[in-house]
Amino acid sequence: MAKYFVKRVLLAIVTIFIITVIAFFTMNAIPGGPFNSEKASSPQVKAALEARYNLDKPLLEQYVIYVQGLFHGDMGISTKTGRDIAQTILESFKVSATVGGMAAAIAIVCGIVFGSIAALKRNTVIDRIIVFLSTLATAVPSFVLATILLYVFSMKLGWFQVWSADSHNYVLPVIALSLYPMSYITRLTKTSMLDALGQDYVRTAKAKGVSQVLVIFKHALRNALIPVITYVGPMIASILTGSMVVESIFTLGGLGSKFVTSITNRDYPMIMGTTIFLAVLMVGMNLISDLVYKLVDPRITFD
Amino acid sequence: MSEKLLEVKNLHTSFFTDSGEVKAVNGVSFSLESGKILGIVGESGSGKSVTAYSIMQILAGTGKVVEGEILYKGENILNYSKQQMKNFRGKKCSIIFQDPMTSLNPTFTIGNQLMEAILLHTDRNKEEAKARAAEMLTLVGVNEPEKRLKQYPHELSGGMRQRVMIAMALACEPDILIADEPTTALDVTIQAQILELMKDLQKQLGMAIIMVTHDLGVIASMCDEVIVMYGGRVCERGTADAIFYHSSHEYTKGLIRSIPSTQNMKQKLIPIAGTPINLLNMPKGCAFCSRCDNAMKICLEQIPEEIWVGEDHLASCWMNVKKQMEQEKVGASK
Ligand SMILES: Nc1ncnc2c1ncn2[C@@H]1O[C@H](COP(=O)(O)OP(=O)(O)OP(=O)(O)O)[C@@H](O)[C@H]1O
Numbered sequence: 238m239a240k241y242f243v244k245r246v247l248l249a250i251v252t253i254f255i256i257t258v259i260a261f262f263t264m265n266a267i268p269g270g271p272f273n274s275e276k277a278s279s280p281q282v283k284a285a286l287e288a289r290y291n292l293d294k295p296l297l298e299q300y301v302i303y304v305q306g307l308f309h310g311d312m313g314i315s316t317k318t319g320r321d322i323a324q325t326i327l328e329s330f331k332v333s334a335t336v337g338g339m340a341a342a343i344a345i346v347c348g349i350v351f352g353s354i355a356a357l358k359r360n361t362v363i364d365r366i367i368v369f370l371s372t373l374a375t376a377v378p379s380f381v382l383a384t385i386l387l388y389v390f391s392m393k394l395g396w397f398q399v400w401s402a403d404s405h406n407y408v409l410p411v412i413a414l415s416l417y418p419m420s421y422i423t424r425l426t427k428t429s430m431l432d433a434l435g436q437d438y439v440r441t442a443k444a445k446g447v448s449q450v451l452v453i454f455k456h457a458l459r460n461a462l463i464p465v466i467t468y469v470g471p472m473i474a475s476i477l478t479g480s481m482v483v484e485s486i487f488t489l490g491g492l493g494s495k496f497v498t499s500i501t502n503r504d505y506p507m508i509m510g511t512t513i514f515l516a517v518l519m520v521g522m523n524l525i526s527d528l529v530y531k532l533v534d535p536r537i538t539f540d
Numbered sequence: 541m542s543e544k545l546l547e548v549k550n551l552h553t554s555f556f557t558d559s560g561e562v563k564a565v566n567g568v569s570f571s572l573e574s575g576k577i578l579g580i581v582g583e584s585g586s587g588k589s590v591t592a593y594s595i596m597q598i599l600a601g602t603g604k605v606v607e608g609e610i611l612y613k614g615e616n617i618l619n620y621s622k623q624q625m626k627n628f629r630g631k632k633c634s635i636i637f638q639d640p641m642t643s644l645n646p647t648f649t650i651g652n653q654l655m656e657a658i659l660l661h662t663d664r665n666k667e668e669a670k671a672r673a674a675e676m677l678t679l680v681g682v683n684e685p686e687k688r689l690k691q692y693p694h695e696l697s698g699g700m701r702q703r704v705m706i707a708m709a710l711a712c713e714p715d716i717l718i719a720d721e722p723t724t725a726l727d728v729t730i731q732a733q734i735l736e737l738m739k740d741l742q743k744q745l746g747m748a749i750i751m752v753t754h755d756l757g758v759i760a761s762m763c764d765e766v767i768v769m770y771g772g773r774v775c776e777r778g779t780a781d782a783i784f785y786h787s788s789h790e791y792t793k794g795l796i797r798s799i800p801s802t803q804n805m806k807q808k809l810i811p812i813a814g815t816p817i818n819l820l821n822m823p824k825g826c827a828f829c830s831r832c833d834n835a836m837k838i839c840l841e842q843i844p845e846e847i848w849v850g851e852d853h854l855a856s857c858w859m860n861v862k863k864q865m866e867q868e869k870v871g872a873s874k
């Protein structure tokens with residue numbers, strides 16, 4: 238177990254290293270640079286700026302300098318704003334994580350509850366309604382949903398402000414972000430719950446005199462959750478890192494939208510910083526979901 | 541005569557499927573006295589498991605007892621409330637299943653699953669329940685019980701798991717143990733061990749057993765009484781000896797001809813020809829009729845009544861009726 242964990246962490250470090258290489262060199266291969274579009278900059282100013290960010294050095298040396306900085310916990314400063322990258326990422330991640338965390342929690346809890354209900358009330362009106370709504374929700378792309386929500390609740394009904402500089406209302410973005418994973422988890426839970434309820438061990442539990450509620454929530458649900466966990470790990474990672482589209486529509490200034498602007502700006506340190514951050518988050522979530530998997534399903538061995 | 545512990549009267553159980561009503565059990569009656577072993581034999585699909593599940597009320601969602609009574613110490617358990625039924629299962633009557641590989645929950649430890657029943661049905665606290673669980677494991681011949689309690693089902697062999705199932709079933713000292721083909725999924729040496737264990741435990745604890753099987757050898761070696769099922773009906777019942785040496789139903793005769801034994805070593809084994817009946821569309825007469833070599837006209841038209849063919853021996857076959865009528869005629873003409 239510990240050995241497996243160490244192996245996975247080492248592998249994760251290698252993965253992240255490879256990602257930095259690929260990101261660094263492809264980023265530099267894209268035409269344009271951080272200071273190319275600067276309107277009023279004379280060649281001298283541009284050269285001075287490039288020297289400041291080491292952009293005048295050979296590519297390989299630039300990479301080495303960047304990685305050295307990383308080891309010292311220095312992710313550099315933005316070529317666009319001049320602010321510290323680590324700081325910027327953390328700030329915008331806070332927004333993404335708050336919205337994403339709420340959305341993920343709602344998706345998981347509601348998904349499991351609705352999925353279980355649909356399985357238990359199979360072939361009833363309740364089941365049909367849940368299946369219909371969840372199918373509908375998985376079919377609507379989040380940007381369409383976000384737009385509709387914004388239009389109906391902010392512009393028509395005026396329940397929420399479209400945009401405000403100081404106080405953010407997260408209700409609409411959370412709904413927009415959670416609906417798809419919630420529906421997906423609902424359907425996943427329903428299928429695996431039905432499967433679990435038909436298993437021999439459920440019959441054994443019933444035959445022991447275990448109450449219906451415990452049969453469902455102890456014996457069946459635990460087994461039914463195994464497939465759900467595989468989906469939830471990566472889902473949380475992608476939701477936490479923010480959906481670029483939803484963040485842009487609701488002008489949240491989260492990590493997702495920062496990432497996109499950094500690319501259009503050719504803000505090299507910011508691109509690298511966000512890429513590494515997202516990679517670490519993704520790899521970390523996968524590792525955690527593996528461990529949870531092991532907790533729920535003892536048959537899984539790691540060696 | 542000892543007290544009747546369990547009486548099943550005219551049990552009809554059906555599954556209501558999309559393609560219609562599957563009549564899995566069609567009027568089964570039998571009774572079980574305390575401390576006795578009753579065998580139920582019959583080929584695959586004859587309704588043995590459905591009969592057992594009906595008693596436990598653990599039929600699949602579409603299954604329902606549509607007629608009949610199941611009396612436990614004189615009380616009809618079909619009228620039990622949910623709470624009473626919970627108390628019946630596992631405490632008064634336990635069941636072990638055919639496949640020990642899938643009958644234990646893979647995500648909980650052996651200890652957890654054993655203690656669950658004990659905590660549910662007795663006043664024992666957690667510590668005591670654990671001690672009881674370990675005691676039960678020792679009783680069923682599982683070594684290192686303390687260690688096993690912490691293990692998960694997948695860490696145990698099939699034979700071990702069936703022992704755990706038996707321990708679980710007997711933990712609350714039920715009056716009745718239903719064993720639904722407890723050895724079918726195990727290999728031969730393990731089968732013998734498990735049967736030996738069950739016989740021992742029956743002597744020690746004195747519960748009554750309903751032994752469901754298609755292995756006539758098992759029946760011969762352990763059962764006091766046997767019922768033979770075909771098409772969801774009882775076609776013959778009696779002591780193991782009567783069934784073996786004086787089989788009086790054409791199906792039972794075929795069943796016995798189809799198993800190898802020391803007596804018929806040199807003869808060819810004769811399988812029963814034909815396929816089992818369609819439970820969606822039960823025939824009007826005897827269920828076995830279409831596969832019976834000696835079928836008569838009446839067999840097609842009327843279900844044969846159960847009649848005495850010997851002491852403690854009943855069969856429902858028109859052949860016996862015919863035979864008795866002939867004997868009466870001979871007697872009368874003398
Ligand atoms: N859940 C179900 N839905 C529909 N039909 C069922 C269901 N369970 C059992 N049956 C029907 O009931 C009949 C009797 O099944 P049962 O399991 O009692 O047979 P059995 O005598 O135990 O056979 P085996 O020796 O194979 O275990 C089968 O033919 C089957 O078609």
Ligand SMILES: [Mg+2]
Pocket residue numbers: 588589590720721
């Ligand atoms: Mg069966």
